[in-house]
Amino acid sequence: MLMAQSLFILLKRTRPDCHITVLAPAWTKPLLERMPEVDESLVLPFDHGELKLGARRRFGKSLASAGYTHAIVLPNSFKSALIPRFAGIKQRIGWRGEARGLLLNDCRYLDKAKYPRMVERFAALAFPANKKLPDHIPDPRLLVTRPMVDKALAKFGIETTGGWPKRLIAICPGAEFGSSKQWPAEHFSMTSAKLVADGWRVVIMGSAGDAAIAQEIYEGIEKRVGHPLTDCCFNLTGKTSLAEAIDLMAACTLALSNDSGLMHVASAVDLPVVALYGSTSPDFTPPLASISRVLTTPIDCRPCFDRECRFGHKRCMTEIEPHRAVAAVLELYAK
Template identity: 45%
Template sequence: MASKQRAAAGNKVLVVGPSWVGDMVMAQSLFIALKAGDPARRIDVLAPAWTFPLLERMPEVTSSIAMPLTHGQFGLAERIKLGRQLRSEAYTWAIVLPNSWKSALVPFFANIPLRTGYIGECRWGLLNDARNLDKRQLPMTVQRFVALGLPKNAGQPPAYPIPSIPTDPARQAAVVEKFQIKAGGNILALCPGAEYGPAKRWPTEHFAELARKKIADGWQVWLFGSEKDRAVTEEINQQTGGICVDFAGRTKLDQAVDLLSLATAVVSNDSGLMHLAAALDKPLVAIYGSSDPGFTPPLHAKAQVVSLHLDCAPCFKRTCPLYPEDHPDHTRCLTGISPSRILALLPE
């Protein structure tokens, strides 16, 4: 368990957190709302250990508790064991953000008296404050999260606080030294990956053209992504003559946060890095293809969302369901967004 300075005892909440970076950023809106309702409230978050560097930067969170199972693992015995271990914490309330049946097991076996969540996978019994999700009233993920922290009869949709991740000059200096980079001047951060699939990825050649134009204007271009995105970022860098700084697969989550905090502007697909950039108060252009900007938009006034709003979108598919890859209209929801359109939205 990773713990910060202890919060006042009494009203102790365990939040079962999501397993995706973007969803965890949006979950901060719930944490902020819970603290606003009771500043003395203690909030602990049960989540994958890799999310800890992000949770540690959220001042509303007291402790992070590691979920010992990877995404998709059932692990009944491990969940029962963890729940029983948490009984000594005497939590008064659990809020379960994922909709899976297994995600409600730990609060149940921890004997937490109030267990709130959406009905999801028929979780009657595991949850004793089971809510029906009206997707028309709560079209946004962040609204659904925040609503669980309010009474069942509260007005809908709820107002939601904007996630905010503070920057730290000492951490920024540390990543500059570690990666031996130049942090001055204008920096464009490009986030060309998307874990969900290619139907959420703006074309590589479009990212490369955008990079070339900003480099010609004297900007640095930094490329971000996970190990899975390296083929994409390497192709972009190759098309720009190898003068981008490619961080894909080279950074831990905390380092990626600190590097993004140094950027002048960010262009991203709908991804976890997009939500991080918004929470870091960065001018952001977010590109949407198969996903819905009304469902998981970047939560910041500086964010500009670009979508063609085609009749076939949002389809929420991982790959284009209408046309094969060699068809000229394949993923036209993304290929139809020109680099010049994105360039016009960036600072000069």
């Protein structure tokens, strides 16, 4: 959803009077509320993978009176194109896939060489087919205010010294895609312990599903620094809402993250990001922050885009050594 903001920005630039309504799952609402270009959001009442053809038809029909003139369908599935068709929206735009030509009347062939990045594929749908993209595609940027940040910092007991917290790094160890995208807990704890010893504070962030690895990282940091982590390490995994995670991320100095949703959140609040890529590729979904460093390994089998390592060694992640991450953090901090 975050990279779709680039599309929304371009739509507003080229058609200032357009009204943008986004139909998306409920979990995206905190993101959409931080996008000034979005005028309205509607909750998609279907879970991922559900067809429910009759219910989709009824839902689509219920939107017909809204008077939508254009629908841009970003997911590539057949079922995602059903609702605009049932709603009777005249212009239905999207990339070809799953025989969607039956539902889309501006169904485009995707030249992956021409548009290698996901953000480019979204942005291209703001323009007529075959029109050249602008030289610069606007990066996603979520709206965050100081009161929002102060409220989140106060709730989780992260003190400031008059201004923004200094040398506060967000550690994002989760990877819902699969373990092939996950840097080892030991590497995160080694890196974090080195930074804590140098005076940094650490915030471990993620969903409830990341709680086990986060606790392993926290305990590893504590063991390495040799003292309790009171006031220097905050394990907030599973304790924040998405809105709070956005605000806390905005308060940080840097983020160290796997290729994950939180990496893109950090980028969208323009936080300097050190991004760890294993099975996936920064050529497709890079961090879109103004300042970033991507760490990878040169092994032949990456990127494979497998959720789990087919060889079982996960060398693409394990061989990104902690000292490289520390050096990258300090390099970005010096900027």
